Amino acid sequence: MTKVRYVDTDILIIGGGMAGSGAAWEARYWCRNCRIVLAEKANINRSGAVAMGLSAINTYMGLKCKENTVEDYVKYVRGDLMGIVREDLVYDYARHVDSTVHLFDEWGLPIWPEPKTGCYVREGKWQIMIHGESYKPIVAEAARKALGDENIFNRVMVTHLLKSPGNPNRVVGAIGFNVNDGTFYVFKAKATILAAGGGSQIYSLGPG
Amino acid sequence: MPSYVIPAKCTGCGDCVNVCPSHIMKFTKSGIFGRKAYNAEPESCWECYNCVKHCPQGAVQIRGYMDFTPLGGAVEVYRDEKTNRVYWTIRYRNGTVKYFVFPIRTTPWGSIKPPQEYPEPLKEFLRTPYLSCEHEQLGGNKLGVELPRMKVPEVVKVEVRG
Numbered sequence: 460m461t462k463v464r465y466v467d468t469d470i471l472i473i474g475g476g477m478a479g480s481g482a483a484w485e486a487r488y489w490c491r492n493c494r495i496v497l498a499e500k501a502n503i504n505r506s507g508a509v510a511m512g513l514s515a516i517n518t519y520m521g522l523k524c525k526e527n528t529v530e531d532y533v534k535y536v537r538g539d540l541m542g543i544v545r546e547d548l549v550y551d552y553a554r555h556v557d558s559t560v561h562l563f564d565e566w567g568l569p570i571w572p573e574p575k576t577g578c579y580v581r582e583g584k585w586q587i588m589i590h591g592e593s594y595k596p597i598v599a600e601a602a603r604k605a606l607g608d609e610n611i612f613n614r615v616m617v618t619h620l621l622k623s624p625g626n627p628n629r630v631v632g633a634i635g636f637n638v639n640d641g642t643f644y645v646f647k648a649k650a651t652i653l654a655a656g657g658g659s660q661i662y663s664l665g666p667g
Numbered sequence: 668m669p670s671y672v673i674p675a676k677c678t679g680c681g682d683c684v685n686v687c688p689s690h691i692m693k694f695t696k697s698g699i700f701g702r703k704a705y706n707a708e709p710e711s712c713w714e715c716y717n718c719v720k721h722c723p724q725g726a727v728q729i730r731g732y733m734d735f736t737p738l739g740g741a742v743e744v745y746r747d748e749k750t751n752r753v754y755w756t757i758r759y760r761n762g763t764v765k766y767f768v769f770p771i772r773t774t775p776w777g778s779i780k781p782p783q784e785y786p787e788p789l790k791e792f793l794r795t796p797y798l799s800c801e802h803e804q805l806g807g808n809k810l811g812v813e814l815p816r817m818k819v820p821e822v823v824k825v826e827v828r829g
């Protein structure tokens with residue numbers, strides 16, 4: 460007999476990778492009294508595309524040191540992708556990158572410093588070098604502190620979004636199951652953030 | 668090269684099963700030696716090394732499997748959250764062994780200041796283009812976007828006359 464658990468929440472975050480962890484932090488910063496839950500198909504400490512660690516951060520403007528501007532970056536992406544880009548979206552994520560990297564630095568991610576200039580060591584025009592073995596556990600620690608471990612559902616694979624019966628364009632939650640014991644989960648949420656990454660096993664080496 | 672659990676070293680604690688993002692570290696049926704972990708689907712392993720790093724017994728290696736690359740190369744990792752270092756041992760098939768040490772974190776584990784310990788922002792700041800702490804992290808208004816400072820405004824004293 461399959462067990463069913465109902466979870467009522469204000470904000471549901473689907474996926475506990477870098478995006479989901481960041482969403483958890485951000486949601487808690489802006490809403491102190493909301494109930495925020497996160498469903499992750501593996502363990503948030505080591506899950507998603509950054510689970511194995513990284514050796515560089517591939518996009519960092521360097522606004523602080525006037526190395527690049529956000530507009531330069533949009534130009535670069537447009538050239539790189541032969542013009543087939545939504546420039547507004549590229550601009551939108553690019554302008555937030557620097558402050559996020561500074562936050563990671565504050566949390567303890569070892570970013571290679573450039574002692575002469577006070578900036579970071581560059582590997583390329585947009586890359587900076589890190590000792591990123593624990594990149595994901597560090598970001599996961601921030602997310603876990605933001606939500607509390609009781610609000611993080613590890614090993615829960617979300618399979619469907621729930622839509623409002625009155626308005627098919629409105630998502631009101633999601634359903635999924637625990638991949639270990641098969642417990643069925645019904646999340647009811649006022650707002651749902653989908654941060655679930657790409658398709659499963661499309662690339663042989665990836666979280667899916 | 669996928670992960671391989673050395674059964675004699677494994678105590679069956681389950682740390683690797685808990686952490687594997689591909690959900691392919693499984694337990695064997697409990698035998699006379701108790702349960703053991705094993706990589707149930709080496710072809711789906713994305714070689715993330717998490718099971719290796721999280722095994723307290725050092726029982727997991729990354730290595731070529733006997734039926735595929737029986738050449739004797741292997742990688743072992745020891746990750747220490749007290750000294751914040753990760754130690755790599757690379758064993759080549761000709762017997763060469765190389766060691767590497769890297770830092771993993773510059774602050775103690777558990778030291779992150781959570782978002783709820785920052786002063787609560789005013790609701791109207793949600794309309795600004797900035798994320799949490801962004802204004803401070805960028806060192807002020809560098810992007811040329813008008814933004815109120817992230818401070819709760821002082822209460823204006825109103826003098827009542829007459």
Ligand code: SF4
Nearest residue numbers: 687712713715716718
């Ligand atoms: S290397 Fe990664 S994917 Fe492979 S078994 Fe270990 S934890 Fe799982």
Ligand code: SF4
Nearest residue numbers: 677678680681683722
């Ligand atoms: S973490 Fe190590 S000792 Fe524990 S079950 Fe896995 S292989 Fe065995």
